Amino acid sequence: MSNIFDVLKERGFIQQTTHEDEIRELLGKESVAFYIGFDPTADSLHVGHFLQVITMMHMQRAGHRPIVLVGGGTGMVGDPTGKTDMRKMMTPETVQYHCECFKKQLSKFLDFSEGKALMVNNADWLMNLEYIPFLREVGRHFSVNRMLTAECFKSRMEKGLSFLEFNYMIMQSYDFLELNRKYDCKLQLGGDDQWSNIINGADLIRRVDGKSAYGMTFTLLTTSEGKKMGKTEAGALWLDPEKTSPYDFYQYWRNVDDADVEKCLSLLTFLPMDEVRKLGALEGAEINKAKEILAYEVTKLVHGEEEATKAQEGARALFGKGPASTNVPTTEIPRSEFAEGMGLMSLLTKLQLTSSNGEARRLIQQGGISLDGEKVTDMKHSVKAEDFKDGIMMIKKGKKVYHQVKLV
Incomplete structure (x- = not known):
């Protein structure tokens, strides 16, 4: 069986690593516990999250153990990454409801039976921390000067960065330390915008417990022009069928630009790479075949085969100027x-x-x-x-x- 690191690299996932050779060796010789965090900022995951979900699916299929971290604690603060203004504060009840929604959605994609994957909530340890002991054990390892060079903070300095948000990096780093101690979690994965947070977590484990820990980031889902994918006229492209219908979800992928087809097939489906390259090389009207396959495969993963087939039939009826379809919204x-x-x-x-x-x-x-x-x-x-x-x-x-x- 090929090393999952090579699979992810070939498919275009990997952007940055803390120690490439060591991570590759580790993933090739043992079952590794790794984690990805999801802050509950809404009551549904969106397509940006789905790239992380696909990554976990690849890793689990290769024999590694996903730990899904739902940010019931960090969600009370809010990640400043990529934001020009402070996030809206949510009530504890809203955060908890969003966490439950995430758990339900993620259970569709990962096997949580017999401890093959874990789902944990960082509220379990962050909400009960004592401030002074936390500062003494963890805070002393963070240089303010170094933190301010992180992109997530630099972009906020002009508009103002609250002390509340300034704590986010320390809290996420502490999550990694806690998961390492509890579950021997050695690897944190995330989008490339999380690089600063991830490297600080791995560094904290080395400083506090003297153990090896690693980080790896993945490409963000963007178009060939560098714009974030998953934005529609109605807003985000949600995984919840009540927020984005399976038909609209299908149509989004059916209508991606020609230049983005191969990348999306590679990142968002499990089709073999030789098939992905063949489909991506199609030109002119032929590329529409590849777009149909892309739309069907991604919709099938998210909404199931029945809904994907309905959406495909509805789209074909419209594009072929056929009769009105019951599968259209x-x-x-x-x-x-x-x-x-x-x-x-x-x-x-x-x-x-x-x-x-x-x-x-x-x-x-x-x-x-x-x-x-x-x-x-x-x-x-x-x-x-x-x-x-x-x-x-x-x-x-x-x-x-x-x-x-x-x-x-």
């Missing part, structure tokens, strides 16, 4: 609401295709709305019950967003 509205006609702007806002009448007006004027294939540019257009064919109307927003309205 659908809203049922009483026929009576269209008796006197409903303004198109009001309808778009009601369906949450636009956030306001002003946005709806601009979209209509710019030719961005079609009803059953017919472009509508009159912002005063009224939709009546008789406009529906067999009680159904397909609304198209822009080039890629479809929504079906059904009269009841």
